[in-house]
Amino acid sequence: MSDDGISLSKLDRFFVSSEFLSMWPDANATILAREYSDHCPIVLTCNSADFGPTSFRFFNSWLVHEDIRDLVHTAWNSIKCRSTADVTLAAKLRTVKGAIKKWKVEVLYKEKSSIEEIKKKIDDLETKAESSPLSDAEIEDRKNWKAEAKHLEYANTLDLKQRARVKWVIDGDENSSFFHGVVNANRNRHRINGLIVNGVWETNPKSIQNEAFGFYSNKFCEHMHSRSKFQSSLFKKLSVEDKTFIEAPFSTEEIKRAIWSCGTKLLSMRLRYVVGKVVSPAQLAYIEGRQMLDGPLMLNEVCNWAKRSKNEMFLFKVDFEKAFGTLSWSFIDSMLEQMEFGIKWRTWINGCLASARASVLINGAPTDEFPISRG
Structure with missing residues (x-):
């Protein structure tokens, strides 16, 4: 910004060639505070910081x-x-x-x-x-x-x-x-070149990893061990046949299919056949045959119809930000129980959740692992 406050300009890029990126693939640009100048200085750093060994990857x-x-x-x-x-x-x-x-x-x-x-x-x-x-x-x-x-x-x-x-x-x-x-x-x-920690810009790799470790280990830690339950007799319930099906012993063919698909889990393969019977038809995400983007498309059509016909409408938006990171495991178990999932299935789900551990990848290098108790 100029002294008269009229002219505005922003320079936050370096133009480099592909050969430059090949020689310094970890190069990064940092914008400093403007302070008393009429522009923000930019610092180009070519040497890379060592964040430790990267995680194992099979090629x-x-x-x-x-x-x-x-x-x-x-x-x-x-x-x-x-x-x-x-x-x-x-x-x-x-x-x-x-x-x-x-x-x-x-x-x-x-x-x-x-x-x-x-x-x-x-x-x-x-x-x-x-x-x-x-x-x-x-x-x-x-x-x-x-x-x-x-x-x-x-x-x-x-x-x-x-x-x-x-x-x-x-x-x-x-x-x-x-x-x-x-x-x-x-x-x-x-690439993460730095984080603001307690109001200070930190570029030290260990400080960045410690901050990320502390943030996410606290985010996925259950702080409320006693919560009020959400109970209702209106939830859809599994039939006896479906309950018997999902708790039946796994066949050799199911195990082979789960292994060769490299990621498809046995429990999710069973759940996909019954989940559509216990969720609302309005649920669009994570259900086979339904698309998450169908919701915004339908909403867009409704809004266009209301504008063309000049009808009044009221939109209510609920923000579920970070819902997956704060989901209570006791709530999940309570909902499964009310939908009449069997004790064996609930034990399997709780076993998968309780055995989970996680780490944060910072520029390809993992932090120490931490236990997860929610989300």
């Missing part, structure tokens, strides 16, 4: 390696744990993760060294071709080396596609620079 390119299956099989069978099923499963998964992380470091180092060695051989041949013709054997070697280098770099392309979270239009496209740009843009867009 699809690893499945190309022939030895990954034997590695997982050996690590899985190496654990002989005489405990409950969930503890045994956690121990096996932890062992498999450790084996894959160690294998990944070794394989990536070998692949990087092989690619550099092959590229050097190709460069040497091409340099030689500038001064004298290549023999048939050298031409064949160059062809084979280029094919081998392309095969080794294919895994890196798969990783970039997965990191970019973009489904490319042309199957098999290997535009690595495009995916590099998407990955860097996503990283910069979601």
